[in-house]
Amino acid sequence: MKVQKQIASAGYVSNGFINRWQRLIKDTVIPYQYEVLNDRAEGAEKSHVVQNFINAGKALRGEDIGDGFYGMVFQDSDAAKWIEAAAFSLISYPDKELENTVDELIDIIAEAQDEDGYLNTYFTIKDREKRWTNLLEAHELYCAGHMTEAACAYYEATGKDKLLKVMERNAEHIYKLFIIEKHEGYPGHPEIELALMKLYRLTGNKHCLELAEHFVNVRGVDTDYYAKEKLQRDWTVWGNNAEDKYYQQNFAPLKEQSDAVGHSVRAVYLYTGAADVASENGDTELLAACRRLWESITRRRMYVTGGIGSSLNGEAFTVDHDLPNDTAYNETCASIGLMFFASRMLEADVDGEYADVMERAFYNTVLAGVQLDGTKFFYCNPLEVIPGISGVASTHWHTKTQRPGWHACACCPPNAARLISSIGKYAYGENESTCYCHLYAGGGISFANGVKLCCETEYPYGFTVKYRVEQGSGRMAVRVPAWSSRYSVVKNGIVVEVTPEKGYVYVDISDGDELILTLDDTPRYVYASNDVPELTGCTAIQRGPLVYCFEGADNGDILPLALKRGGKLTVSDERTEQLDGAVKITAEAYRSEHSGSLYSFAPPAECPCEAVAIPYYTWGNRGENQMRVWMTEVR
């Protein structure tokens, strides 16, 4: 087991597929979100987040606080996520105007910090006395975490440390409270754990590590903390149930947990922080718990699209193998969090399994969250959508048939923006001896050890990945995904006979070398375990990392369609520009006739036909129509 750290994404400049997405974030999402933050975006719900920071600054100076606070208790985090996305974008695409805009916002934020280091506009404007009295609901540590992540990213991108210093002071404030003064409790919404680890790695400040360890390990030790806290306060944000210890992942110390439960975003943020801590301090017991939780998710509670948190009730994990297609909640943020978790597990233990899941989540659920033109966003990612039921029936109100615009609770869009902008951090890694290529992200990458690579690929639509060593030498580890039943590695025109070790092939490289990895481009049928009641008798299609789906736009009514077991899958020669250059796949299928009645004895007559599949992430870009990932099979 080798610990390997994420490299600074400063080293990655994309091309190809990733570049298009990063450009979309830079050119469309980041500018639009800035308008939202400033309440200038047409059609978007009021944000007021920038004004909240201005008003908090005024409050601290004893000035008139104007229109006070507006928005969710965690409104601050929207500004933080925007800064983080902008920062990551600036790494690849320097933009003086954007940088100035960020600087101005940071100036406003810095003015909102109290002299003791506290930073939160909700409490500073509304009631300073209530600080830290409602960890369950009030998201103070969550907001601090996001702003800390933003500070780290902006420092990485620009070397400017104003926000970093603000957040270091904030971390010291929290350290004093929870470590020195021994304030009880732990975050209602985990997030600060992973943020503190970033701050620690950037600054070397041991207090950050200590605080992260504290929050990870203290959770669930006193399982009644939230209930006691609730008794001691006379106010609430949402009336959350302090006793729901599964929702809050505090039914036991994390080290004793084995099932991924509760609010799925909170869960994976927590596990990410825990894995981060474990890989840093070598706590094998904690890492073993992370591994159990990883297996709980990926072996029993994850959709084929990398979606997690199947239930609308609490946006939560439910029980093993409960994976309904049509009512799946599958929040975009949860799959982003799963990528976080996977990336930290990969740092603790280089195993292609983590990168395989990271890729599954990214190319399917995370990208599906964003309309191809960058203007609308899915918060929920079901695997079946039927107009007339989806978005209409009370059990399906969350599964929209079309991506909605920016919500007031806009967690997913900025989360997707910062993830896509920083994909280099997930695609590459390194340790003392080796440069790791986890994902096939086209572009130039500079490792800290001096190696520079250029990666060229049309992945996920091309299956050849060419790495050119532009500088340095050493050892390179390239992942071979479990889905690729065959592969070849060619170095400077000569086949290299290598066998993957835990999903990676290791090759020595020198300046000027050209390494070509070729993966299996065969489209495949996927089957689910019989333990999943929803998926018995069904099959799906996958090619490379892309899970496909069938949409009405290509097929008319898709409900009468069944795929032929083992039927030929034909990959289109063309790229569909309208759908992000997607490659469609045609499957042998049968279409059954509609019987007139609800129930009848005659098996519906069926005729052979073709059914056309598109990558799941591209669905919902051609108007309202049916969509299905899992199809019934004729065998």
Place this chain on the structure above:
Amino acid sequence: MKVQKQIASAGYVSNGFINRWQRLIKDTVIPYQYEVLNDRAEGAEKSHVVQNFINAGKALRGEDIGDGFYGMVFQDSDAAKWIEAAAFSLISYPDKELENTVDELIDIIAEAQDEDGYLNTYFTIKDREKRWTNLLEAHELYCAGHMTEAACAYYEATGKDKLLKVMERNAEHIYKLFIIEKHEGYPGHPEIELALMKLYRLTGNKHCLELAEHFVNVRGVDTDYYAKEKLQRDWTVWGNNAEDKYYQQNFAPLKEQSDAVGHSVRAVYLYTGAADVASENGDTELLAACRRLWESITRRRMYVTGGIGSSLNGEAFTVDHDLPNDTAYNETCASIGLMFFASRMLEADVDGEYADVMERAFYNTVLAGVQLDGTKFFYCNPLEVIPGISGVASTHWHTKTQRPGWHACACCPPNAARLISSIGKYAYGENESTCYCHLYAGGGISFANGVKLCCETEYPYGFTVKYRVEQGSGRMAVRVPAWSSRYSVVKNGIVVEVTPEKGYVYVDISDGDELILTLDDTPRYVYASNDVPELTGCTAIQRGPLVYCFEGADNGDILPLALKRGGKLTVSDERTEQLDGAVKITAEAYRSEHSGSLYSFAPPAECPCEAVAIPYYTWGNRGENQMRVWMTEVR
């Protein structure tokens, strides 16, 4: 179209299959429920209903009201349903002790009636000033309806009119309020409409008809009634949403409605009353609305088991073709209400389609509601149950793997008891010219026109129905179900060539005739319309009126099982006594191997095998195990 009335069930004494069920109700359910009503049943939640009536009587006499009122706002109705079930049972099985018990209870109830005719213990004990101020939630009209039904049944059974007179006075009280004094509004929970029609037919009191017409027709004329009522009161029972006009079926006048919506029990009770009114007063517009609502249910919103109201949210209808198996709410009471509705439609228009649905609901969902030993009851009737998910996941908490005991809100058990006890009312009917046999209910039946029949059959496990004319002569109509693809009618040993007219064959009969109807006993595969997303690629098994299911007890793990399309279905020669004498059916099937992983590319290997099905209504009688009605198909 001929109007034909229900006959008095006084004319029916069961034998065979029905007799076993009626005996179970008489010997087990009715005595147990009486203990519940008197808070003497071990393990049952507190009822207090008899004590409520005693206390209400005390309150009226100005005595100390003791421990006051306890229970739901509609607690009175539990006593009413018990009396009604007992009354129906007394018709077939005279029992002096039971009759005395009912008389005593009626004496107590009569004491609880106010001098103005008002009868409701909740308001009489708690706050007389609040009478009639909360039609939305307080169930006053609902309780009055149930007590009226009880009064009619007990009068039919015994000729005793004490309770009947109480409820006539009560009806006059309500008439005065809503018709003479023009009190606004309509029942939050419909029920009184159909009860008033029973009282009208028994007493000829035109006020009852007028009042029933009023409640049916005034509903949804002022769609804001509940909202206005809410503004005028300073109290609530459950905080119901007065604006949910679909839940309350008041989004438009009933005559303008076309979709079955909202709380499914309330819906079918309302439609029953409406059909009753329409068949009495000849309102063709109202009848046309009933027909549209009937089609909405039976063509697009009904399970193959006759279950309705698929959603847990509001125990309600949702949208067309939204028929999930595993989360189906399908309240037992809703299917009972569907039988009510069907029976009234049948009175308005003799068409076998209504009786077919009545039978589907009865032999599947209604009987499934009752444990075979009569001690436990399903309130919800899903079509798939998987231990570990069902009853555990938050979206499945209502779909129990085992029948629970008697709830505090015990709507379903006494409802099933009164339905089963009075099945003769649904099985037989008559008008001036004809004796109708709608269901095949073994036993003796006396029609008002003097005809006496004896029916012998092992139905639903035997498919020969023998009618012997024991007295009288005239015309007899016997239903031939749509599911029976062949049939024969033999009269006195000679085949009668008859073709069904709208589902009925008409035969002239005389004293001493013997008529034998033979129906198709072939087990059949059932297919659902492709419009139902949940059921694509699936098939179920039906034989006669019985829908079958597969249970773990016979098959081990049922999730890897798939049925062979067109595969042979073998009907067992044996009756399984443990399962109500059920006849099992063995189907050709395939069992696929479990793959180790959640998702994999290899289609699971499968081997031919046999799968054993049991009638759906008998499931859950052999401990906790898996159950499925709809199976995937290999074709």
